[in-house]
Amino acid sequence: MTPTANPRVQGVPGLTPPPPEPPPASPNYLENGTSLWSWLSTVDHKRIGILYLLTISAVFVLGGVAAGLVRLNLVTYNSGILSEDAYNRAFTAHGVLMLFFFLIPAVPAVLGNFLIPMMIGAKDLAFPKLNLASWYVFLVGLVFGAWAILNGGIDTGWTLYPPYSTRGSQSSVVPGVVGVFVSGFSSIMTGLNILVTVHKMRAPGMTWGRLPLFVWSLYATSLIQLLGTPVVAITLILLGVERVTGEGIFDPAIGGDPVLFQHLFWFYSHPAVYIMILPGFGVVSEVITCFSRKNIFGYHAVAWSSMGIAVVGFLLWAHHMFVAGISYYSALLFSFLSMLVAVPSAIKVFNWTATLYRGSITFQAPMLFVIGFIILFTVGGVTGLFLATLGTDIHLHDTYFVVAHFHFVMVGGMVLGYMAGLHFWWPKMTGRMYSDWWSRVSAAIIIVGFFLTFVPQFYIGYHGIPRRYPNYPPEFQIYHVLSTAGASILGLGYLIPALYLPLSLFYGEKAGANPWSATGLEWASPSPPPVFNFDEERMPVVVCGPYEYALGIDQLGRGLPEPPGPGGAEGPAGRAGVTGPAGPMQKETEVVG
Amino acid sequence: MADPHSHPPAHGTSYDVTKDADTPGGLFAVYLVVLLLFATTFFVSSSGVLGRYALFVQLAIATVQAGVVAYYFMHLRQGDRVVTLTALASVFWTLILFVLFMSDYMTRHRVVTG
Numbered sequence A: 001m002t003p004t005a006n007p008r009v010q011g012v013p014g015l016t017p018p019p020p021e022p023p024p025a026s027p028n029y030l031e032n033g034t035s036l037w038s039w040l041s042t043v044d045h046k047r048i049g050i051l052y053l054l055t056i057s058a059v060f061v062l063g064g065v066a067a068g069l070v071r072l073n074l075v076t077y078n079s080g081i082l083s084e085d086a087y088n089r090a091f092t093a094h095g096v097l098m099l100f101f102f103l104i105p106a107v108p109a110v111l112g113n114f115l116i117p118m119m120i121g122a123k124d125l126a127f128p129k130l131n132l133a134s135w136y137v138f139l140v141g142l143v144f145g146a147w148a149i150l151n152g153g154i155d156t157g158w159t160l161y162p163p164y165s166t167r168g169s170q171s172s173v174v175p176g177v178v179g180v181f182v183s184g185f186s187s188i189m190t191g192l193n194i195l196v197t198v199h200k201m202r203a204p205g206m207t208w209g210r211l212p213l214f215v216w217s218l219y220a221t222s223l224i225q226l227l228g229t230p231v232v233a234i235t236l237i238l239l240g241v242e243r244v245t246g247e248g249i250f251d252p253a254i255g256g257d258p259v260l261f262q263h264l265f266w267f268y269s270h271p272a273v274y275i276m277i278l279p280g281f282g283v284v285s286e287v288i289t290c291f292s293r294k295n296i297f298g299y300h301a302v303a304w305s306s307m308g309i310a311v312v313g314f315l316l317w318a319h320h321m322f323v324a325g326i327s328y329y330s331a332l333l334f335s336f337l338s339m340l341v342a343v344p345s346a347i348k349v350f351n352w353t354a355t356l357y358r359g360s361i362t363f364q365a366p367m368l369f370v371i372g373f374i375i376l377f378t379v380g381g382v383t384g385l386f387l388a389t390l391g392t393d394i395h396l397h398d399t400y401f402v403v404a405h406f407h408f409v410m411v412g413g414m415v416l417g418y419m420a421g422l423h424f425w426w427p428k429m430t431g432r433m434y435s436d437w438w439s440r441v442s443a444a445i446i447i448v449g450f451f452l453t454f455v456p457q458f459y460i461g462y463h464g465i466p467r468r469y470p471n472y473p474p475e476f477q478i479y480h481v482l483s484t485a486g487a488s489i490l491g492l493g494y495l496i497p498a499l500y501l502p503l504s505l506f507y508g509e510k511a512g513a514n515p516w517s518a519t520g521l522e523w524a525s526p527s528p529p530p531v532f533n534f535d536e537e538r539m540p541v542v543v544c545g546p547y548e549y550a551l552g553i554d555q556l557g558r559g560l561p562e563p564p565g566p567g568g569a570e571g572p573a574g575r576a577g578v579t580g581p582a583g584p585m586q587k588e589t590e591v592v593g
Numbered sequence B: 001m002a003d004p005h006s007h008p009p010a011h012g013t014s015y016d017v018t019k020d021a022d023t024p025g026g027l028f029a030v031y032l033v034v035l036l037l038f039a040t041t042f043f044v045s046s047s048g049v050l051g052r053y054a055l056f057v058q059l060a061i062a063t064v065q066a067g068v069v070a071y072y073f074m075h076l077r078q079g080d081r082v083v084t085l086t087a088l089a090s091v092f093w094t095l096i097l098f099v100l101f102m103s104d105y106m107t108r109h110r111v112v113t114g
Ligand code: HEM
Pocket: A159, A273, A274, A276, A277, A319, A320, A338, A339, A341, A342, A345, A380, A381, A382, A383, A384, A385, A387, A388, A389, A393, A396, A397, A398, A402, A405, A406, A409, A410, A414
């Protein structure tokens, strides 16, 4: 496209013409060896990302089946389908699979693996073999987890509290604990790889102040992974030792301290909730700027709030233990500290909202997921404050209110963030566009189904229905039925992408290098990218900050291609029509870098 | 292209990798020191000479051991400023763990009855 062929660029001083469409990579990373072995032995960060994607998608299905069993069982107030014991095993399987084997690796290991090197202009992660090893270690952990489930499952809840888990439980606690322990190492490896890569391998000109916010958020996530995971690893070992040898560590009957377990467990597991949510924050920052055609509002505030969350997130764990017998002073202290973490979270939400202000917003699937994220995460975060308030938590602890709270942040927040990221970068990863209409429909169904599932749980939790019980008073049945109905809608919403995304590989329109007209380096290379991401001769040189939508230039200083992209105005990349045309525009926003 | 995944230093800086390299003798000496400290711990705990202060001495020895291992074996000695700061940050972080744990354990008021 010549500069003059672009009516909006023409006559606007200071705007750079968009670059020509780069020739397709030959071979691209998908074509570089098609045998199974070429995948299983790959050290290409993009292929490893895809391996993770396939693995955790399978886990998501399994965890979803367990959730389905739990929800079906709750349709009747007397545990009509499962035995009480089977019910315990179902919700534990759901929690363990979804937390340790899906949410923790979801964005860092799939999208982080794929995108971090591309976003900073590197050929690969710093330690490609370690990266592959992390996937195999993850698989080993998963095998232990599967063993635990096939061997009858675990009935302790994902929190594995002793003394029940070390003395009373007749279920497969040890294989489950080993599985979580092993998978922790894969998390550490991924975190380490990302940290070193961001420190050492940024392209010339990619200063810290020009890093995309997705990179900042994964940097903060990696810090938590590196610092926190060893603590839970040791805790799990101690748990296993007590269960196997009968040595008194946590069980008060043999001289242990059960509250010590909770301290150690939550010292990891509270920061771990930020391992789960921070990457989602990163996705939101990328998508929201692109689909409102504006520079991010408050780049430095958003970047530093990620780091703030990583630090402050380590100071609040005992808010899970207010009624576990910790001292009043300590409870007060942790209640106060928990309030603090709402500050960086709120900084982000405010900045995203300000980014939308007077933007030229279009509502393709990634943006719909992100808007869902912001709304649902805000609800989850605010109810977190209710729980962090010492007095109210004594009433709400271990009720469905807590269940609703963390599903709002983790499913409403993080799973939607993951979906947003998957939809945003799908064309880059596969070179294909998916169905615009179906993707929007699925986003809408997911958000509606989500509300219906979890809003009733706030209500029944506030009225005192404890979590993890299969029986409840009959007058609350209607709320559980509503919740199960919502879960069915939610399930349908997840099923639709499971169809149109794979179908797009065969029938989807070919995606250009930069279908969304975004600014990041990853969009500079063809879709799908070549093996080493960028042209061998010309490695990228970064000249500006990550979101110069106001100037209409990408990080290489080239103009942004003119939307609509492939698919025409009706296609998923088509911007014209919904709220008017978008493209380079002059906006009064902060210029970064 | 020998190894496509290796990344040579970006700015062509060449530095002498042998300069700060460990020598077998040096490593062995450090190892001996660690073993010696271990023997001391063992003696302190099994002989009971220090009575109730033994624990503090043992913890102090363990700290020295960890420090020596970090400085020599984990190459903090050769580390640049970022590495040193990172190591110090992790010490600080461990401090958080202990201080906040103690905020619970040291402020519990147990009512002893009977
Ligand atoms: C705005 C900041 C947040 C605050 C102040 C907060 C506060 C709390 C508190 C006090 C509890 C304990 C409730 C109880 O058991 O009585 C809790 C539970 C929980 N929160 Fe949050 N939370 C916040 C954000 C998040 C985020 C972002 C996530 C995950 C992505 C999350 C995940 C969880 C989980 C999984 C539990 C339940 C753990 C369990 O007992 O199984 N929270 N939250």
